[in-house]
Amino acid sequence: xxxxxxxxxxxxxxxxxxxxxxxxxxxxxxxxxxxxxxxxxxxxxxxxxxxxxxxxxxxxxxxxxxxxxxxxxxxxxxxxxxxxxxxxxxxxxxxxxxxxxxxxxxxxxxxxxxxxxxxxxxxxxxxxxxxxxxxxxxxxxxxxxxxxxxxxxxxxxxxxxxxxxxxxxxxxxxxxxxxxxxxxxxxxxxxxxxxxxxxxxxxxxxxxxxxxxxxxxxxxxxxxxxxxxxxxxxxxxxxxxxxxxxxxxxxxxxxxxxxxxxxxxxxxxxxxxxxxxxxxxxxxxxxxxxxxxxxxxxxxxxxxxxxxxxxxxxxxxxxxxxxxxxxxxxxxxxxxxxxxxxxxxxxxxxxxxxxxxxxxxxxxxxxxxxxxxxxxxxxxxxxxxxxxxxxxxxxxxxxxxxxxxxxxxxxxxxxxxxxxxxxxxxxxxxxxxxxxxxxxxxxxxxxxxxxxxxxxxxxxxxxxxxxxxxxxxxxxxxxxxxxxxxxxxxxxxxxxxxxxxxxxxxxxxxxxxxxxxxxxxxx
Ligand SMILES: Nc1nc2c(ncn2[C@@H]2O[C@H](COP(=O)(O)OP(=O)(O)OP(=O)(O)O)[C@@H](O)[C@H]2O)c(=O)[nH]1
Ligand SMILES: [Mg+2]
Numbered sequence: 004x005x006x007x008x009x010x011x012x013x014x015x016x017x018x019x020x021x022x023x024x025x026x027x028x029x030x031x032x033x034x035x036x037x038x039x040x041x042x043x044x045x046x047x048x049x050x051x052x053x054x055x056x057x058x059x060x061x062x063x064x065x066x067x068x069x070x071x072x073x074x075x076x077x078x079x080x081x082x083x084x085x086x087x088x089x090x091x092x093x094x095x096x097x098x099x100x101x102x103x104x105x106x107x108x109x110x111x112x113x114x115x116x117x118x119x120x121x122x123x124x125x126x127x128x129x130x131x132x133x134x135x136x137x138x139x140x141x142x143x144x145x146x147x148x149x150x151x152x153x154x155x156x157x158x159x160x161x162x163x164x165x166x167x168x169x170x171x172x173x174x175x176x177x178x179x180x181x182x183x184x185x186x187x188x189x190x191x192x193x194x195x196x197x198x199x200x201x202x203x204x205x206x207x208x209x210x211x212x213x214x215x216x217x218x219x220x221x222x223x224x225x226x227x228x229x230x231x232x233x234x235x236x237x238x239x240x241x242x243x244x245x246x247x248x249x250x251x252x253x254x255x256x257x258x259x260x261x262x263x264x265x266x267x268x269x270x271x272x273x274x275x276x277x278x279x280x281x282x283x284x285x286x287x288x289x290x291x292x293x294x295x296x297x298x299x300x301x302x303x304x305x306x307x308x309x310x311x312x313x314x315x316x317x318x319x320x321x322x323x324x325x326x327x328x329x330x331x332x333x334x335x336x337x338x339x340x341x342x343x344x345x346x347x348x349x350x351x352x353x354x355x356x357x358x359x360x361x362x363x364x365x366x367x368x369x370x371x372x373x374x375x376x377x378x379x380x381x382x383x384x385x386x387x388x389x390x391x392x393x394x395x396x397x398x399x400x401x402x403x404x405x406x407x408x409x410x411x412x413x414x415x416x417x418x419x420x421x422x423x424x425x426x427x428x429x430x431x432x433x434x435x436x437x438x439x440x441x442x443x444x445x446x447x448x449x450x451x452x453x454x455x456x457x458x459x460x461x462x463x464x465x466x467x468x469x470x471x472x473x474x475x476x477x478x479x480x481x482x483x484x485x486x487x488x489x490x491x492x493x494x495x496x497x498x499x500x501x502x503x504x505x506x507x508x509x510x511x512x513x514x515x516x517x518x519x520x521x522x523x524x525x526x
Pocket of ligand 1: 410
């Protein structure tokens with residue numbers, strides 16, 4: 004094809020003629036160089052495009068391919084055509100209407116716009132007969148690409164941050180769905196992601212193949228283009244086919260809640276053990292999802308029972324990951340052994356242990372700081388603490404204990420992560436008293452308590468005496484709620500205000516004292 008024409012006039016005629024004879028749409032995917040990449044034969048009403056690889060003009064935002072195809076029923080550029088333009092980021096999308104005689108009537112062309120114009124990200128060129136093409140497509144595409152990259156440059160200034168749209172597709176009740184999405188926003192914020200928009204879709208049943216309908220996905224893609232998002236975060240765990248069903252349509256990065264949590268952990272891990280644990284969880288999560296990565300490749304080697312010569316890249320990746328996992332497991336074992344020795348040393352001093360547990364962001368680290376006059380990281384972010392910390396704490400009646408702070412809990416804690424952190428969490432078994440810190444200023448604190456209690460059971464910590472602290476009362480306006488809590492099995496405190504903790508110290512000392520009296524010698 005000539006580089007500066009959308010399509011050569013003779014070729015347009017041939018295409019129309021064949022289309023008419025076959026009574027099917029025919030499409031050409033044409034590279035910017037003029038090379039025809041694919042010929043697609045559809046049926047009367049539509050064509051299905053093959054999966055496109057990453058054929059791209061160097062560094063551009065558009066794909067480097069234009070689609071030129073025939074329409075037999077005199078219909079205009081359809082919504083489906085526009086979706087192809089949008090999802091595939093085609094250079095251009097052109098429809099040639101075929102007339103009764105099988106001759107080209109006119110060509111109708113749409114292209115993307117880098118900015119929203121009248122609520123749309125695309126615009127139409129003036130219809131033209133294939134023989135009368137005046138404008139150079141080459142120049143046109145270069146101009147569009149230029150505008151895109153200019154926009155890109157201006158947003159590069161703060162492009163170290165990810166800009167995300169959060170999506171939740173769920174069968175939950177409305178209120179629960181909203182709360183869960185709100186928590187996803189907090190997770191994203193904690194990971195330094197800019198949240199541009201949230202989309203909540205409630206469904207009666209979940210679909211294991213397509214997580215989200217194509218229409219809804221189109222809406223999200225348009226939104227993503229408008230807001231210049233580079234990331235979609237799903238609240239639900241995505242299986243490989245669901246990931247594919249989305250990434251087939253778009254170039255946006257797609258991750259799920261589990262990956263987001265893993266990413267937070269990866270950023271926060273400070274100790275060697277923490278880092279090893281997180282990397283292990285990440286690799287384990289990635290492994291089964293690898294198949295969806297390089298799809299073009301796996302299709303190439305898929306053939307008729309034939310494996311390509313040697314290993315495919317995918318297999319090499321998979322083997323590397325397995326090797327790495329084995330190495331990590333070995334290292335982790337060593338580190339855990341070291342920690343065990345340290346712990347044994349501490350054990351010799353035989354101080355009772357009081358462990359803080361609770362939902363993430365409940366105020367555990369703040370409490371430890373206030374009680375022991377320490378300065379460990381406590382901030383309004385989820386999972387501020389990953390590595391366990393221990394401090395000595397002197398009770399009012401001169402008794403001394405070790406107080407430990409550890410990673411917070413969250414609902415739907417990723418299984419791989421829980422497993423990786425098992426060694427750290429196992430230490431909780433040595434606690435003489437668990438202090439369950441609850442953030443009562445959070446409207447979902449009851450659900451959070453239930454999550455923590457369930458996890459404590461799962462970790463076989465249900466037998467250890469537990470004291471509940473209703474924290475952040477200073478933040479609660481609802482006096483009625485406070486009254487309700489007073490009679491309950493717990494103390495109202497504010498970790499920021501030492502004077503509110505006096506009663507807690509007395510009670511904790513009492514409980515531990517009693518345990519020691521009863522159990523001395525058995526330890
Ligand atoms: N108003 C108020 N804020 C509190 C109180 N306790 C903690 N906070 C705040 O809550 C936020 C979270 O506190 P952290 O101590 O980091 O919570 P955490 O339980 O250690 O959380 P993770 O380590 O992230 O799981 C911080 O911004 C604290 O300042 C309180 O009693 N009142
Ligand atoms: Mg903390």
